[in-house]
Amino acid sequence: MHSINQLQTIINKAIADTKYTEQPAELYEPISYLMQLGGKRMRPVLVLVATELFDGDINKAIDAAIGIELFHNFTLMHDDIMDKAPLRRGKPTVHAKWNESAAILSGDVMFVEAYKLMIRVDDSILRKVLDIFSDTASGVCQGQQEDMNFEQRGDVSISEYIEMIRKKTAVLLAGSMQIGALIGGAGKEQSELLYTFGENLGLAFQLQDDILDVYGDPEKFGKQVGGDIISNKKTFMLIKALELAKGEIAEELNYWINLDSFDAEAKVSTVSLIYNKLKVKVLAETEMMRYAEKALTALDKINAPSSNKELLSAFAKQLLIREQ
Structure with missing residues (x-):
């Protein structure tokens, strides 16, 4: 098997070599721009690994x-519009560089281009692959809408949150791996086991993201630490804290959540201390490891050469040991 670095190189070259229709430039240039911004290419790499x-x-x-990868970046392009985000990977977002209308329309074309690439799989698996891809795309959109709905609610449960991140994050990892497995010749049972692996790995990955948003090193994490706290984003950490907090701790937490105007550094510091008192980091890490173990259990059941599975196991562990 190729190494992860080798597969990333292959993917990056394929992306660089992909040509889109030149006109109108305002429609296609944003696609090339966003796709060239880089990233770990985790999802397309998982297709090849599978x-x-x-x-x-x-x-x-x-x-x-x-x-x-086109579909994933399409979701990022539209997410950035909804979030009014000015930067993506340190560069201006598409809607900031062009305008919102251009970003919406270019995103739509990316979705179409993704389907055009997907139908190039062998005819014998085409229907299965398109079913998986379509279900995955619908799931991601459902998860995004649920995430936005949560912003208006104060009573989100942990089970609701897990279901939301399953759709928004985990199903794309899972679908990527199942499609790759089918292309590799896997049968229904084996490809479904790989889907289970990817789904649980995705859940563990997102829970770790929640943890790193509070406790990560900003230089290594690649995002603003404390951003979820500042925006009152419903994460495992906040939902669990609201569930556990009592008395003065609950009053203090709700005070910061309901403040319209505040010092961001003070809010992050205070809410982080509340999380420490309630030990929600430990609870989040326990939940993360539970899903990681479920992923590795599914991988163990897959009938494939041990050396091949070891690469995938190592990749999963690498994803879940991002430095704090």
């Missing part, structure tokens, strides 16, 4: 992998 897991030819999976 293909090779069953000794398949990754050349047959490149188009589907790029299709997955």
Whole structure:
């Protein structure tokens, strides 16, 4: 099997070599711009890893992998509009560089281009692949809407939150791996086990993201630490804190949540101390490891060469040991 770094290089070259219609430039230039901003390429890499897991030819999976990455970046482009985000990976977002209308329309074309790449898989698996991709795309949109709905609610439960991140984050990892498995020649049972692996890995990954948003090193995390606290984003950390807080701690937490005007550094510091008192970091880490273990249990059941599974296991552990 190729190493993860080798697969990232293959994906980056394929993205660089992908050409879009030149006119109108305002429609297609934003796509090239966003796709060239980089990133870990985790989802398309997982397509290729899953293909090779069953000794398949990754050349047959490149188009589907790029299709997955196009879809992922389409969601980022539209998320940035909804969040009014000025930057993406340190560069101006598409709607900031062009305008919102251009970003919306370019995003729509990215979705179409993703499907055009996805239908290049072998005819024998085309219907299955398109079913998975369509269900995945719907799930991501449902998760995004639920996440926005949570902003208006103060009674979100942990189970609701887990279901939301399953749709918004985990199903794309899972779908990527299941599509790769089918391209690699895996049967229904084996591809479903890989879907289970990817889904639980995605849940663990998002829970770790919640933890790092509060406790991460901003230089290593790559995002503003405390951003979720500042915006009152419903994460595992906040939901669990609201559930556990009593008396003066509950009053203080609700005071900061309901403040319209505040010093961001003071809010992050105070709410972080509340999290420490309630030990929500430990609870989040326990939940994260529970899903990580479920992912690795599913991987153990897959009928593939041990050496191939070891690469995937190492990749999963690498994702979940991001430095704090």
